[in-house]
Amino acid sequence: MGVCPSARMAMLRDNFTGLLRLWARPDVLTCTSWGAPIIWDGTFDPAVAQQEALQQNLTIGLTVFAVGRYLEKYLARFLETAEQHFMVGQRVVYYVFTELPAAVPRVALGPGRGLRVERVVRERRWQDVSMQRMRTLHEALHGRLGREAHFVFCMDVDQHFRSSFGPEALAESVAQLHAWHYHRPRWLLPYERDARSAAAVAPGEGDFYYHAAVFGGSVAALRGLTGHCARALQRDRERGLEARWHDESHLNKFFWLHKPAKVLSPEFCWSPDIGWRAEIRRPRLLWAPKEYALVRD
Ligand code: UDP
Numbered sequence: 001m002g003v004c005p006s007a008r009m010a011m012l013r014d015n016f017t018g019l020l021r022l023w024a025r026p027d028v029l030t031c032t033s034w035g036a037p038i039i040w041d042g043t044f045d046p047a048v049a050q051q052e053a054l055q056q057n058l059t060i061g062l063t064v065f066a067v068g069r070y071l072e073k074y075l076a077r078f079l080e081t082a083e084q085h086f087m088v089g090q091r092v093v094y095y096v097f098t099e100l101p102a103a104v105p106r107v108a109l110g111p112g113r114g115l116r117v118e119r120v121v122r123e124r125r126w127q128d129v130s131m132q133r134m135r136t137l138h139e140a141l142h143g144r145l146g147r148e149a150h151f152v153f154c155m156d157v158d159q160h161f162r163s164s165f166g167p168e169a170l171a172e173s174v175a176q177l178h179a180w181h182y183h184r185p186r187w188l189l190p191y192e193r194d195a196r197s198a199a200a201v202a203p204g205e206g207d208f209y210y211h212a213a214v215f216g217g218s219v220a221a222l223r224g225l226t227g228h229c230a231r232a233l234q235r236d237r238e239r240g241l242e243a244r245w246h247d248e249s250h251l252n253k254f255f256w257l258h259k260p261a262k263v264l265s266p267e268f269c270w271s272p273d274i275g276w277r278a279e280i281r282r283p284r285l286l287w288a289p290k291e292y293a294l295v296r297d
């Protein structure tokens with residue numbers, strides 16, 4: 001059976017990028033056991049990713065929560081650096097969730113980029129603010145955000161962009177390797193181990209430990225992810241349980257059950273506190289120092 005020229009081109013290109021990935025970074029794992037690419041610097045061509053995204057005429061959502069003191073402390077820098085580095089050249093819509101819409105800083109936005117502010121109720125405990133994000137995102141993905149975006153990234157606010165975070169990161173579902181845990185053996189990963197929790201990951205289970213500060217995917221995939229996590233969080237709450245790392249524990253359970261289509265290397269969300277590592281070539285997001293005494297009650 002003949003293969004049409006455009007399909008043949010696509011096959012050649014996919015094989016080529018597959019090889020490029022292996023050759024470019026022999027120092028790191030560039031493919032998961034289920035065949036998903038792990039994106040490291042040098043394993044992709046940013047110009048090709050940019051061109052493919054432009055051809056699809058995408059709108060990319062970026063959600064961020066800034067509740068309580070996280071707003072004045074982190075939001076301006078997060079948005080200003082996103083303007084410099086996040087999906088530059090694509091159509092982008094930021095969704096800022098806060099209890100104080102009037103306090104959202106006015107950041108000058110580039111062409112094709114918009115910002116929407118959504119009011120949320122301020123939960124009393126910081127853990128509840130963090131966990132409640134899954135329910136709120138789920139609702140947003142069934143509302144305007146879900147109608148106007150094709151792909152969405154959901155991020156923590158206590159970080160800023162340092163270099164390009166572009167369409168190479170897009171896929172049906174995207175998980176972020178946790179900077180502190182990517183080199184650790186599986187038995188040391190901080191999954192929820194209490195079998196009563198909906199987030200429980202048994203010994204011998206789990207692929208990687210993913211960071212809840214960055215995850216993304218198509219609207220449909222994220223509706224599934226946030227719905228799963230919101231229900232699991234609710235089930236635990238009804239039983240008087242709280243998973244070890246809150247929403248992150250449930251996210252890790254979800255990605256164990258539903259493998260991500262793409263995995264981002266720790267270069268995409270790096271903690272400067274870890275110090276120098278040969279394999280970390282170009283950090284794209286940097287964690288802010290953990291100043292919990294200042295931002296948490
Ligand atoms: N958050 C917030 N206000 C709070 C607690 C959390 O806005 O009082 C949001 C914010 O986007 C933050 C995210 O929830 O980045 C996750 O919380 P945090 O960053 O403190 O968790 P960690 O990264 O330390 O696990």
Ligand code: MN
Binds near residue numbers: 156157158213
């Ligand atoms: Mn954080």
